[in-house]
Amino acid sequence: MKKFLDGYCQLLRLLLTVMMAVLLIPVAMQILSRYTGLIPRYIWTEEIARFCFIWIIMLGAMIAVREGTHFDVDVLPHFSPRIEALVRIFTAIAMLFVALTFVWYGYIFTKFGAIQRSEISGLPMWTIFIAWPLAGLSWLAFLGEKLMTDIKILRGETAL
Amino acid sequence: MNPGDVAAILFGVFAVLVILRVPVSFALALACVPVFFLNDRLTPIMLLNEMFKSYNAFVLLAVPFFLLAANLMNSAGITQRLVDLSRAMVGHLPGGLGHINVVVSMLFAGISGSSTADAAGIGSLLIPQMKKQGFDIRFSVAITACSSVMGVIIPPSILMVVWGGLMSVSIGGLFLAGVVPGLLIALFLLGTVYAYAKVYNYPVYVRASLREFGRALFHAFWALMTPAIIVGGIVGGFFTPTEASVVAVVYSLCLGLFIYRSLKPSQLPKVFYESARLAAISLFCIGTASAFGWILAYFQIPRALVDEIATWGLGPVGFGFLTAAAFLLIGMFIDAIPAIIILGTVLWPVAESVGMHSIHFAIIGIISLAFGLVTPPYGLCLLIACAVGEIKVIQALRDVVIILLPMLAVLLIIILLPDLILALPRWVMPKFVQ
Numbered sequence: 001m002k003k004f005l006d007g008y009c010q011l012l013r014l015l016l017t018v019m020m021a022v023l024l025i026p027v028a029m030q031i032l033s034r035y036t037g038l039i040p041r042y043i044w045t046e047e048i049a050r051f052c053f054i055w056i057i058m059l060g061a062m063i064a065v066r067e068g069t070h071f072d073v074d075v076l077p078h079f080s081p082r083i084e085a086l087v088r089i090f091t092a093i094a095m096l097f098v099a100l101t102f103v104w105y106g107y108i109f110t111k112f113g114a115i116q117r118s119e120i121s122g123l124p125m126w127t128i129f130i131a132w133p134l135a136g137l138s139w140l141a142f143l144g145e146k147l148m149t150d151i152k153i154l155r156g157e158t159a160l
Numbered sequence: 161m162n163p164g165d166v167a168a169i170l171f172g173v174f175a176v177l178v179i180l181r182v183p184v185s186f187a188l189a190l191a192c193v194p195v196f197f198l199n200d201r202l203t204p205i206m207l208l209n210e211m212f213k214s215y216n217a218f219v220l221l222a223v224p225f226f227l228l229a230a231n232l233m234n235s236a237g238i239t240q241r242l243v244d245l246s247r248a249m250v251g252h253l254p255g256g257l258g259h260i261n262v263v264v265s266m267l268f269a270g271i272s273g274s275s276t277a278d279a280a281g282i283g284s285l286l287i288p289q290m291k292k293q294g295f296d297i298r299f300s301v302a303i304t305a306c307s308s309v310m311g312v313i314i315p316p317s318i319l320m321v322v323w324g325g326l327m328s329v330s331i332g333g334l335f336l337a338g339v340v341p342g343l344l345i346a347l348f349l350l351g352t353v354y355a356y357a358k359v360y361n362y363p364v365y366v367r368a369s370l371r372e373f374g375r376a377l378f379h380a381f382w383a384l385m386t387p388a389i390i391v392g393g394i395v396g397g398f399f400t401p402t403e404a405s406v407v408a409v410v411y412s413l414c415l416g417l418f419i420y421r422s423l424k425p426s427q428l429p430k431v432f433y434e435s436a437r438l439a440a441i442s443l444f445c446i447g448t449a450s451a452f453g454w455i456l457a458y459f460q461i462p463r464a465l466v467d468e469i470a471t472w473g474l475g476p477v478g479f480g481f482l483t484a485a486a487f488l489l490i491g492m493f494i495d496a497i498p499a500i501i502i503l504g505t506v507l508w509p510v511a512e513s514v515g516m517h518s519i520h521f522a523i524i525g526i527i528s529l530a531f532g533l534v535t536p537p538y539g540l541c542l543l544i545a546c547a548v549g550e551i552k553v554i555q556a557l558r559d560v561v562i563i564l565l566p567m568l569a570v571l572l573i574i575i576l577l578p579d580l581i582l583a584l585p586r587w588v589m590p591k592f593v594q
Contacts, residue, residue, distance in 0.1 A: 017429050020224065020436035027221065027406040031399065046218055054215045056224065057447070060440020061185075070183030070441060073493050075537045087181060094182045098189045105204045112205075132208050 005145055009066050012138070016059045023052045044121040051118075051128050058131035062138040065095070066145075085153040092143045092150070099143060102136030109133075161199060166459040169194055170452065184494050184538075185441075188448035195455055202458075210454045211447030214501075218402055219325035220446070222273075223497075224439035225405035226318050229412045230272030231435045233383070234281035236416030236423040241380040242267045243285055248376040250350070251365035255357025257290045258303055259350055265307035266314065266346045267380075270387035273318040273405075275311035275533050276438070279304060279541040283548035293363050297549055299356060302559035305545035306567065307349055309530040312496070314342030316390045316408070319526045321401045322446075322497055327508055329518045332395040333593045334526075336585040337519045341527055341574055348566040382415055395588060442497050449498035453505055462506045469510050476516045480575035483507060483521060484528045491532020495540070499529055519585060519593065520578040527571050534560055 026045035033041045064070045072091075078084065110133055113126035170191045177187035189207060196204045214220075233239060242264045250259035261282065268278050283304045290300040312319045315335030324331035356362065368376070377384075390408050393399040399407060416423030456462060474482065486507065490499045504525055511521040533541040536553050542560065546553050574581055585593040 013433060016436050016440070017433040020228070020432045023221070023224070024406060024409060027225075027403060028410065031403050031406065049221060050216050050218055053221050053224075054212070056436055057215055057440045057443045060437050061444040063437060064441050064444075069437075070185055071445070071495055071538065071540075072181045072183045073178050073538045074181070075179055075493075076181060090180055091182050094177055094180075094190060095186050097193070098186050101189070101193060101204050101207070105208055109205050109208045129208075129212070132211075 002145070005066070005141060008138075008141075009063060012059055012063050016056060016063065019052055019056045019059065023049060023056065026052075047118055047120045047123075051123065054128055055131055058135050062135050062142075065139050066142040068146075082154055082156075085150040088150045089147060089154065092147050095139065096143050099136045099139035103133050103140065104136075106130075106133030106136050161195075161459070163459045163461045163464050166195055166455065167461050169198075170455060174452075178493065184498065185445035185448045188445070188452045188498065192448070192451050192455055206454075207448075207451045210451040214447050214450035215443070217325060219321060219331075219400070220443065221402045222321045222405040223318050223443060224436055225402070225409050226273035226316060226321070227277060227439050228432065228435040229386075229405065229408035230268075230274050230277035230281070231431050232409065232412040232416055232423065233268075233271055234277060235427055235431050236412065236420060238271075238380075238383045238412070238415065238420070238422075239264070239268060239281045239285060241376075241383055243282075245376040245380040245384075247365060248368035248373040252367035253350075253354065253357075254364055255295075255353045255362040256365040257286060257293060257295060258299075258353035258357060258362065261286050261290070261300075261303050262307045262346055262349045262353060265304075265310050266342065267384070269310040269312075269314035269342060271383060271408075272311055273316040273321070275308045275530065275541050276544060278311035279308035279544040280548070282308065283545045287545070287549045291549075295362055296360065296559075297551055298556050299360075299559050301542075301545045301549040301551060301556045302563050303349070303353065304548075305534045305539070305542040305556070306560060306563045307346075308541045308545070309533050309567075310342050310345055312530045312533075313338050313345065313527055315339065315387065316394075316401075316404070317526070319496055319500065319529065320522070321405075323500055323504065323522050323526060324401070326500065327504065327518070327522070329522055330585075330589070330592045331401045332391075332397075333519050333585040333589055334522055335391050335394060336588055337523050337581045338526070339584055340581050341523060341570060344570045344573065345567055348570055349563070352563050352566055382419060386411060442495055445495055445498045446501060449501040453501050456502075456506060462509055465506060466510050466513055470513065474514060476514055476520075476578070477576060479511065479514045479516060480520070480524055483511070483524050484571055484575060487525045487528035488531060488535075491529045492535045493538050495538070496526075496529040496532060499532070500525065517578055517582060519582060523581055524571070524575060527574065531564065531567065531571070534564065 026049040030045045033039045110126050110129045113129035116125040118125060174187050174191040177190055178184060192207055193204060196202045246260040246263040250263050253259045264282055265278055287300050287304055291297055315338050317338060320334040321331055324334050390404045393404045394401055486503055490503050533539055542553060546556055
């Protein structure tokens with residue numbers, strides 16, 4: 001299971017890197033076409049850039065749950081490893097609620113998207129909206145993995 | 161549900177979750193969920209839709225690009241060139257490396273729009289050197305963190321792009337208005353370093369000859385052109401802020417790959433990935449913060465606040481202090497961008513009603529939030545600098561407070577003298593800034 005999630009996370013990282021590089025192209029084209037006339041003035045460049053951008057945000061948000069790099073605030077004093085595990089379990093459960101909301105309502109959101117097309121390039125909107133339920137599902141998997149580890153610590157099954 | 165109840169649910173749930181270390185972006189989303197369920201006319205799909213709407217803004221694309229440009233500059237060793245130039249400029253002053261740290265942050269701020277890239281890039285170059293020369297490590301970390309806040313005050317600035325995009329304020333105008341406060345902070349920081357160096361007898365470098373200075377200037381010349389291209393391009397109306405950020409990326413790529421040849425193509429994927437990831441984390445928070453802000457607006461909480469504050473009879477100066485205090489406080493706990501979305505949009509109608517200039521209001525907010533980057537518990541630049549210096553945050557705290565005091569004086573000056581910051585945008589862009 002860990003291997004599978006490692007591989008999946010690696011795939012997400014790769015996609016994120018590629019998307020970031022791809023994002024440069026439409027905006028660069030926009031400037032080139034305005035100042036040089038080498039390429040025609042496409043009007044879809046801005047929209048494509050915005051859609052890549054949304055995917056970058058959602059991919060990054062998925063990876064950050066696995067890596068535990070979403071920003072949190074460190075005001076609570078630090079306790080013994082077991083209590084710490086308990087706090088982490090609470091955090092993971094709270095995040096699970098967000099993940100479930102994203103999966104369920106994201107599914108409805110994507111169904112809305114199935115009958116819409118984007119204003120300029122005519123792209124079906126579900127190709128963007130699906131990022132939300134996908135993020136929810138990825139979080140469920142990543143958070144489940146974290147919960148298992150912390151429950152083992154809480155039960156004293158893992159050597160600390 | 162009346163506005164009071166909704167505000168209590170939103171802020172109550174958010175506060176409890178954040179204290180229990182739930183990530184800020186998730187806590188914002190979770191705080192919205194009960195309200196969406198409790199009210200018949202709302203559904204949680206609106207949470208997703210508000211997130212989508214907030215991400216679907218072309219101007220926000222500037223955030224990952226400015227971050228990428230800064231990281232490319234770091235990887236291409238351009239930061240080192242700026243250090244050499246700063247050394248030739250101020251290395252001979254008492255506490256040489258401390259002054260170099262401040263000046264290089266100022267120069268870097270003119271190239272990048274992000275304070276975190278500033279703290280990471282400059283910290284990893286200068287903190288080890290300062291340690292070797294016998295500077296107190298706590299002071300080294302504190303001065304690196306505090307000087308890096310100029311990154312978002314001196315143009316270009318990611319925070320100004322977000323602020324301008326969100327509240328329809330001229331981004332060019334904001335950039336120009338950030339110049340004077342940025343230089344003032346640099347000046348006050350140099351004064352602080354001087355005082356430290358006198359008290360602790362910190363080492364100095366030999367004064368650089370004019371020729372050495374010329375050489376350093378020549379080496380850093382192309383890097384120093386960046387602010388002229390970006391700020392000039394936006395203020396002159398050649399590019400939109402997003403396009404300018406892409407120009408910055410392409411420019412730094414060209415410098416690194418072709419002119420200085422210090423950047424290997426094999427390094428690129430890592431730089432791209434790191435920039436995208438960091439940008440995504442802070443941008444994700446924009447989405448949930450926007451949903452949070454949308455609920456506040458739906459229940460007309462900002463309007464209730466306007467009515468409430470109107471009864472206090474505050475003038476622009478009084479409200480300026482209130483703005484600074486509110487942003488300083490919220491900046492201690494959450495990231496600057498969601499803070500702008502939640503607090504900036506709530507306070508904005510009040511600022512208008514007391515007759516405060518939109519740029520003045522924005523600059524007070526941005527400087528206060530920039531200070532939040534070095535104040536715990538959530539001070540990203542301080543965390544980065546401490547990680548580089550391998551010390552605990554609590555150890556650096558005393559020096560951070562000492563260094564922050566003169567910076568707060570700058571904030572005070574800016575609240576009291578709006579014309580000081582408005583003069584430059586009024587002079588350069590008379591058509592856009594009254």
